[in-house]
Amino acid sequence: MVNTGVMRAFGRELGAFLKFCLKNRFQSFFGGLSVTMLLQSSTATALLTASFAGKGLVPAAAGIAIMLGADVGTTLVAQVLSFDLSFLAPVLLFVGFVRHATASSTRAKNLGRIILGLGMMLTALKLLAFASEPIRTSEISQFVLSSLSGEPVLVVILAALITIIAHSSLATVLFSLSLAATGNFPMDVAFAMVLGANLGGAVPPIMATMKADKAARRPPLGNLFCRLIIVVVMVPFVNVVGPELALLEASPARQLVNFHTMLNLACVVIFLPFVGPLGRLTERLLPDNTRADENIPTPLYLDKAALDSPQLAMANAVRDTLRMGEILENMCRNTKDAMVTGNPQLFPKIRAGDQYVDDFDRAIKNYLTKLGRESLEEEDEARCREILSFTTNLDHIGNIVVMNMTEMIESSVKNQVNFALEDQEDFVKLFDIILTNLGLALTVLMTSEPASAKNLIQRKQLFREAERKSVNNHLRRLRSNRTMDQEASAMHLSLMSDLRRINSLAAAGAYLVAGLKEH
Structure with missing residues (x-):
């Protein structure tokens, strides 16, 4: 005692x-x-x-x-x-x-x-x-x-x-x-x-x-x-x-x-x-650990012995949340590559990555739930909410990548749907912004610095402007070129919507750290 x-x-x-x-x-x-x-x-x-x-x-x-x-x-x-x-x-x-x-x-x-x-x-x-x-x-x-x-x-x-x-x-x-x-x-x-x-x-x-x-x-x-x-x-x-x-x-x-x-x-x-x-x-x-050991996609730091100290337990949870974020980043990169190359070998890797993300999300939540059974200081409770919110958002991003984007890209490969070159370039450009924002989101989680959080919120707004501009350019091309593939156009717009949702989820945790309301 x-x-x-x-x-x-x-x-x-x-x-x-x-x-x-x-x-x-x-x-x-x-x-x-x-x-x-x-x-x-x-x-x-x-x-x-x-x-x-x-x-x-x-x-x-x-x-x-x-x-x-x-x-x-x-x-x-x-x-x-x-x-x-x-x-x-x-x-x-x-x-x-x-x-x-x-x-x-x-x-x-x-x-x-x-x-x-x-x-x-x-x-x-x-x-x-x-x-x-x-x-x-x-x-x-x-x-x-x-x-x-x-x-x-x-x-x-x-x-x-x-x-x-x-x-x-x-x-x-x-x-x-x-x-x-x-x-x-x-x-x-x-x-x-x-x-x-x-x-x-x-x-x-x-x-x-x-x-x-x-x-x-x-x-x-x-x-x-x-x-x-x-x-x-x-x-x-x-x-x-x-x-x-x-x-x-x-x-x-x-x-x-x-x-x-x-x-x-x-x-x-x-x-x-x-x-x-x-x-x-x-x-x-x-x-x-060798490089191979570090890449084993299982939680490593959720030590039950550290639950007596909320600070140590949450530090352990953050470390495995960062590993969860790395797995998600690899999923996103594979999704971008699949869109560009149409390589069918990438789709099983993406789905396996989503399973790993689900496992991490479940393990981290169970770990922090055990911690929450004891009363916490207000500062510790707020930090616990940040971690739980972040892991939930990462899991949602993984679901969007697998259930929406991967299914759509795989369907386009099987049905030989050809995306316009301009649409592919816009997709890659916006996906690169998403990957940068996701990396910054991991930094915000690790440091809890309001300055980094506000920077991420600003980058979220920049992405929205770039995505809106890309959609408007696509619609302009669609109106001026009646020979454009209608199925490819619908898929492109749906992918843009998915990227917008991913961007919002990646930046959601920054509002808690910055002390702002999400809008």
């Missing part, structure tokens, strides 16, 4: 802060640490980082530095929660509930969600202490624990699996603290559990980005390498670190949390100077 509340209330600000921290590896490290302290989850920070990496904003080296900072951030959260703060739980639960129930704005409700989540965390820690009490008195559990003593590799694996299932290294560390606080828990087993929590904590970000592009998957992979190496190095020394840490603090729980922090600080000291080579290693293991 803390993670979700922070992402929904301050996701855009956190994203901007992470971008600001990308100047060098040290700023990236402290950026990851700070964001994780707020989100209470290194996995959430990993998803933010992966989203930016997928856009090309975060190189692999900087992403790994952010992840190292996120690892340290979770240890600082564990440091705070290792103290007995259960007396704050009722206050936080009450204040959080009142805030969430009475708030009028979405951000205020999410602040209540954050406070409620903190209260629940403190309550859960107290309940963990009560729940682990039978372990202290159970002969069977004592036998199991004593049998695990001296088997650090097995404990590390078990703790890593628990962490993967829980999707939280913090939860596993806090659980081990509650067990150690009983006083009857073997400390070598507890230290091995912390090692396993650190290893398992690197897996959820990899699982969450499995379907993302390769650039987004590199920072979590680099972080896994760092944690795996440090854990493997430390496993033989689990029996040695205990007496040394006991010199700092006698409390078993404090020894564990200090070990957790020191382990991750050591990881930073060792690997932060080498994030460059680590980044290049991940780039070799996960090379950029």
Whole structure:
């Protein structure tokens, strides 16, 4: 709840802060640490980082530095929660509930969600202490624990699996603290559990980005390498670190949390100077997609894990909408070529492209509908409407191209209908304007800049004038030349009407961005 509340209330600000921290590896490290302290989850920070990496904003080296900072951030959260703060739980639960129930704005409700989540965390820690009490008195559990003593590799694996299932290294560390606080828990087993929590904590970000592009998957992979190496190095020394840490603090729980922090600080000291080579290693293991992979006409970026952050989810939707627009542009170019050349091999490609556009439209709408089930900030809601409106318009354009224009052009090829040379030239000229406007429309969607939107609206008007002039010239030729093919004339006028409708749909989204009413 803390993670979700922070992402929904301050996701855009956190994203901007992470971008600001990308100047060098040290700023990236402290950026990851700070964001994780707020989100209470290194996995959430990993998803933010992966989203930016997928856009090309975060190189692999900087992403790994952010992840190292996120690892340290979770240890600082564990440091705070290792103290007995259960007396704050009722206050936080009450204040959080009142805030969430009475708030009028979405951000205020999410602040209540954050406070409620903190209260629940403190309550859960107290309940963990009560729940682990039978372990202290159970002969069977004592036998199991004593049998695990001296088997650090097995404990590390078990703790890593628990962490993967829980999707939280913090939860596993806090659980081990509650067990150690009983006083009857073997400390070598507890230290091995912390090692396993650190290893398992690197897996959820990899699982969450499995379907993302390769650039987004590199920072979590680099972080896994760092944690795996440090854990493997430390496993033989689990029996040695205990007496040394006991010199700092006698409390078993404090020894564990200090070990957790020191382990991750050591990881930073060792690997932060080498994030460059680590980044290049991940780039070799996960090379950029080949051209053939990029052209696979299926949605790639609709990551369900990003739905907790409206900003990230909408950024993902925009990326796949741009790919949808590229498919539509290819359809339009093939349609123009089919009109000029009469090549029958182009018609199946156009129809296949329309099927891909339909698939994208359906997937993007389903994705944003899931996002819309939660209340959004006014700015986010407006952006969501822009994307949905744009995808709908692209789908309508695809339907016009396939059901009207392609059918008509294919019929003209089969029936050997000959268009006048002037009509063909006008068609090509107007179609080129359409393609330019469609490209500008994609830019408007990506940037949401009012200046680009107004430029597109002006180009829409210029197209109307050019199309009106073309139709008038055609009608003038038709009146002066009674031998003109009447069927070709009717088809040409119908194609002009279709181009006019496509132009209007391409420019429709610009009115929302420019804050104008369509006319």
